[in-house]
Amino acid sequence: MGRAPCCEKVGLRRGAWSAEEDRILVEYIQRHGHGNWRAMPKKAGLLRCGKSCRLRWTNYLRPDIRRGSFTTEEEDTIISLHEKLGNKWSAIAASLPGRTDNEIKNVWHTHLKKRMDPKEATQASKKRRRRKKKKRDAKNESEPERVNPQADADPGNPRCDVIEVSVEESYSGFSSAATTDSSAVSGDVTSSNMEAREEESYDSKEVAVIDESFWLDEAFSIDISTESMTLAPLEVPTSAAGAAVGEESLSSFSSTTGDDMDFWLKVFMEAEHLEDLPRINPADVQLI
DNA sequence: AAACGGGTCAACCGCAGAATA
């Protein structure tokens, strides 16, 4: 029978997502839901395969994603669940609202595994390092003139910069908030996405950095158990021309249906209403 | 200052199973 490829590779973009792509994806899902992932990118006008879109959404753009480092409690939960479930990352993630399986997997491999079995973790790390080095050496041999391909390729690589995103390009807080860590801006530069990177038009003068607390419960929370979302007061540093945003709760609602899709549709419908609320003036936001 | 090693995380790949025609 043979399995159809997830997407025809020709003409589709791969690699890191641009802010514009994120915006398109979020906007589309907000309006229509994702529906059929495979068909969605075409409808949304994205040159991505559905799989890539789904991954980007579930691991990064979903509004209930909790960014920031894991708490000790979360780490303990992961450890104990891992003992019971093994590498069932999605099952573990189900017990940690706001955390994705990918994130948990990463944390396990980078922190927790070491804590559990330092010896094995070190060996695995060394093994991987050797592979990496081998590959790098092979590459250097083939193109010895390019000592620093990244720098040559894209001096404006956002990943090299500090967490910056144009407020104009941010989407209802999602995109800008999603850049709470430097890598989050999707700055990976691969040959396949170089061209697209050049098309991005970040306005480096008007940047807003959303504090990590944005994602913490007190600032923005979605309670999966009650299916309710709340945007609580969000403080932006006011030291220099700063502005406090959202003195009162911006929005709060709850859903009574148990259907996930309905819930998220409501989330997005509600998010649309936020468009009408006072927005952060880029000039008033200070780099932190 | 450059090279190197380790850490980190987003994204990709391929498979399995569910869903559908």
Add this chain to the structure above:
DNA sequence: CTATTCTGCGGTTGACCCGTT
């Protein structure tokens, strides 16, 4: 029942950052 498509999952990789040598 079979073939095909879609989705979700877990493993792996690529590329950047940062501290150390």
